[in-house]
Amino acid sequence: MPRLTSPDVACWVLKSTRPPGALRPDWQIGETAELARCVRPSYRLELMTPGQPCLLWVSGRDRPGVHALGVLTGRPQPGEDGPAVAVRWTRLAEPVDRAELLADPAARDAEVLRMPAGSNPSWLSAGQYAAVLAHAGVRR
Secondary structure, three states, X not given: OOOOOHHHOOEEEEEEOOOHHHHOOOOOOOOEEEEEEEOOOXXXXXXXXXXXXXXXXXXXXXXXXXXXXXXXXXXXXXXOOOOEEEEEXXXXXXXXXXXXXXXXXXXXXXXXXXXXXXXXXXXXXXXXXXXXXXXXXXXO
C-alpha cells in the first residue's frame, strides 16, 4: 500500500483486545473517558494531530467491532512501554459489530477488517468512517 497522507485519513482506528469495561471499570455507556492507547512507532504517528476523530476497535472472539468513538486530545508521546496517544472516548450503547461492517460495501475493505492483526494505529477513509457512524446511529 502506498504511504498514507493526512487527506487519506478520516478517522484513526485504535485497537484493544479488552472491552471498554475492562479498560476502565467505571466507564458507563454513553459516558466520556480519557484514556491513552499504545501505538506502534511509524510514520503514521506524524499524521496524528489533536482534534482528529478515532474509534476504539475491540478485537478477539467476544463482540469484535467498534465500542467507542473518540477524538485525539494530543499527539503521540513517548511512554514507558512505547509511544501512546491520549483520546477522549465516548462509549457506545451498542457496539458496531465486525460482521455488520464486513457486510457493508462502504466499509468492508477497511484496513482493520482486511488486516485484523495489524498494529495501532489503523485508519478509515471518509466513506468507511461514514459507514461506521451510520451503523453506530451517529449523525455528523
